[in-house]
Amino acid sequence: MTRWLGNRFAMITALLVLLYLFLPVAYTFVFSFNNYKKSNITWNPEGSPTLKHWQDPCGAPGVCESLVKSLEIGVIATVAATALGTLLAFAMVRHRFRGRTTSNVLVFVPMATPEIVLGASLLTIFVQGFSNVGLQLGFWTIVIAHIMFCISFVVVTVKARLQSLDPRLEEAAQDLYAGPGSTFWKITFPLVLPGIVGAALLAFSLSFDDFIITNFVSGNETTFPKFVYISYLRGIPAQANVIGFSMFVIALALVVVGQLVSNARKK
Amino acid sequence: MSALTHVSAAAGETPAPVPQPDHKGRRWVPYLLLLPGALWLLVFFVVPLLQLFTVSLQSEFPGYPGYYYRDLNFGNYVTALTDFAPQFGRSILFAGLATFFAFCLAYPLAYAMAFKAGRWRNVMLIAVIAPFFTSFILRTVAWRQILADEGPVASTLNYLHLLPGGRITETWVAVVAGLTYNFLPFMVLPIYASLERADPRVIEAGGDLYANGFTTFRTVTLPISMPGVLAGTLLTFIPAAGDYVNAELLGSDNTKMIGNVIESQFFRVLGGFPVAAALSFTLMALILALVFVYVRRFGTEELV
Numbered sequence: 001m002t003r004w005l006g007n008r009f010a011m012i013t014a015l016l017v018l019l020y021l022f023l024p025v026a027y028t029f030v031f032s033f034n035n036y037k038k039s040n041i042t043w044n045p046e047g048s049p050t051l052k053h054w055q056d057p058c059g060a061p062g063v064c065e066s067l068v069k070s071l072e073i074g075v076i077a078t079v080a081a082t083a084l085g086t087l088l089a090f091a092m093v094r095h096r097f098r099g100r101t102t103s104n105v106l107v108f109v110p111m112a113t114p115e116i117v118l119g120a121s122l123l124t125i126f127v128q129g130f131s132n133v134g135l136q137l138g139f140w141t142i143v144i145a146h147i148m149f150c151i152s153f154v155v156v157t158v159k160a161r162l163q164s165l166d167p168r169l170e171e172a173a174q175d176l177y178a179g180p181g182s183t184f185w186k187i188t189f190p191l192v193l194p195g196i197v198g199a200a201l202l203a204f205s206l207s208f209d210d211f212i213i214t215n216f217v218s219g220n221e222t223t224f225p226k227f228v229y230i231s232y233l234r235g236i237p238a239q240a241n242v243i244g245f246s247m248f249v250i251a252l253a254l255v256v257v258g259q260l261v262s263n264a265r266k267k
Numbered sequence: 268m269s270a271l272t273h274v275s276a277a278a279g280e281t282p283a284p285v286p287q288p289d290h291k292g293r294r295w296v297p298y299l300l301l302l303p304g305a306l307w308l309l310v311f312f313v314v315p316l317l318q319l320f321t322v323s324l325q326s327e328f329p330g331y332p333g334y335y336y337r338d339l340n341f342g343n344y345v346t347a348l349t350d351f352a353p354q355f356g357r358s359i360l361f362a363g364l365a366t367f368f369a370f371c372l373a374y375p376l377a378y379a380m381a382f383k384a385g386r387w388r389n390v391m392l393i394a395v396i397a398p399f400f401t402s403f404i405l406r407t408v409a410w411r412q413i414l415a416d417e418g419p420v421a422s423t424l425n426y427l428h429l430l431p432g433g434r435i436t437e438t439w440v441a442v443v444a445g446l447t448y449n450f451l452p453f454m455v456l457p458i459y460a461s462l463e464r465a466d467p468r469v470i471e472a473g474g475d476l477y478a479n480g481f482t483t484f485r486t487v488t489l490p491i492s493m494p495g496v497l498a499g500t501l502l503t504f505i506p507a508a509g510d511y512v513n514a515e516l517l518g519s520d521n522t523k524m525i526g527n528v529i530e531s532q533f534f535r536v537l538g539g540f541p542v543a544a545a546l547s548f549t550l551m552a553l554i555l556a557l558v559f560v561y562v563r564r565f566g567t568e569e570l571v
Contacts, residue, residue: 009375010375010378010379010382010383011379011383011384013375013376013379014375014376014378014379014380014383014384014391017372017373017375017376017451018376018391018394018395020372020448021394021395021398021448021451021452022394022397022398023409023413024398024401024405024406024407024409024410024413024448025397025398025401025406025409027409027412027413028401028405028406028409031409031412041411041412041415042412042417083303084303084304084307085304087300087301087303087304088300088301088304088305090300091296091297091298091300091301092301094297095296095297095300096297097294097297097298099301103301103305106305106308106309106312106313107308109312109555110308110312112501112505112554112555112558113505113551113554113555114505114506114508114509114510114526114550114551114554115506115509115510116509116510116511116526116529116530116547116550117316117319117509117547117548117550117551118312118315120319120529120533120543120544120547121312121315121316121318121319121547122311122315123533124315124318124319124322124540124544125314125315125318125319128318128322129318144311145311147307147311148307148308148311148312151304151307151308152308155304205399205400209399209400209402209403211403211404211512212509212510212511212512212526215530216533224402225402225403225404228402228404228405228408229404229512232404232408232516236405236408240405241405244401244402244405245401247400247401247402248397248398248400248401250400251397251400252393252397252400255393255396255397256393259389259393
């Protein structure tokens with residue numbers, strides 16, 4: 001009775017907070033079945049719920065094009081940022097060198113910079129500098145920006161995994177006459193891989209959902225979040241809800257499958 | 268920096284990232300690993316920031332709106348700080364409130380996940396991250412629907428005569444609610460991480476020493492989780508202070524934040540670039556100062 005944050009109190013509050021986190025997702029889901037007339041803001045009881053938006057997810061002009069662009073940008077940015085960030089993490093955890101503190105700061109500061117400042121600074125340099133060498137605002141400027149802000153998050157994730165590795169495993173491999181190459185590929189890399197995969201997933205979700213930086217550097221190119229934002233004034237088509245909710249289900253399924261696989265391996 | 272320059276000179280003809288372990292070559296390994304990523308951050312983070320700074324001092328060619336020349340026009344900063352002081356103040360205030368409310372919601376959740384959830388722990392962890400996968404703009408629009416005048420929250424409160432002014436959307440309450448919601452997971456995850464690492468026996472021992480549960484919480488649990496609380500505070504406050512989507516979708520002209528001003532100066536005001544750059548740079552300086560104070564006071568281990 002006297003215990004502050006007793007069993008029930010903490011758990012009930014936690015469940016309420018989770019409910020709060022999911023409420024807008026539930027709204028997005030419900031309104032994907034709305035048989036709306038002009039804008040998908042208020043529920044139209046006539047003819048709802050309807051499956052027509054789910055049967056025709058590309059029915060609204062531009063929605064699928066923007067989704068494809070977001071997926072393309074996400075994949076390219078993820079691959080590049082994961083590669084660059086993993087190399088950085090290895091350098092910073094496994095080596096002592098001059099300039100280590102500087103590189104730590106270089107990795108940390110982009111995460112501590114508000115997105116709007118990142119977007120604004122990239123816009124000024126793309127418009128006043130890089131356009132002279134033929135790089136116009138569009139697909140590739142978005143990719144460049146996404147790689148930039150994803151690198152730091154990859155470094156932090158991979159670093160955490162590297163730091164938690166037991167150095168004795170690698171020492172044991174070397175005691176057994178494994179060269180540095182085979183020690184790396186047979187011992188170190190497989191052990192760090194879950195961290196790298198986690199970092200890649202994080203990078204992809206950051207890239208896929210980014211709006212503020214993208215909006216600054218995209219010119220006329222439209223990604224999925226930008227599509228939703230732009231169409232807000234005219235009314236967001238329910239197809240955007242269909243796609244948004246589907247991404248949620250796909251990502252959730254991936255996480256659950258990943259969890260099951262890693263549980264099965266442990267056994 | 269000096270390290271980087273002498274690497275780029277040496278790395279010219281060595282494309283392979285991991286050279287063979289000849290003892291002289293090994294000293295270059297960290298620099299070769301570092302080079303591509305550091306170069307990327309240098310060219311697309313540091314250089315643009317410097318460019319942003321020079322733009323913030325540019326002046327407009329008289330008679331040619333939208334064309335600027337290099338200058339040392341500190342007047343842009345004066346304009347930024349005087350004309351847009353209310354928006355600056357609002358950004359700090361709203362982000363501060365959102366951080367406070369996020370803390371109040373996140374702490375019980377993180378506490379329950381770390382100590383009470385048992386085998387549901389991973390499920391709860393996934394549940395915290397899962398809403399992220401629906402585009403945050405869609406979720407913010409959903410909040411607009413939930414809080415709308417004819418929506419469930421406003422109509423209930425109005426029915427009970429508990430809502431002065433009669434509406435939630437287009438008020439600061441909606442903006443702060445949206446900010447709290449959007450950045451809540453950034454508060455939950457670091458607090459959870461620091462609580463999860465704590466030894467529950469330490470907290471039990473605290474319970475044995477101080478019979479009062481609140482004293483245990485204040486003197487044992489909260490200090491243990493402090494690094495997580497601080498990291499969470501920064502991770503919530505920084506994006507919230509720079510955000511303009513919530514103020515745009517949930518607020519009105521009277522709730523505009525500094526992000527809205529920067530965005531409209533860049534895209535909708537002809538000749539707005541220098542002042543917009545000065546605003547961005549001031550925001551950046553403000554936040555870096557805050558981070559610096561934090562780091563000086565509490566160390567960097569939990570941040571990087």
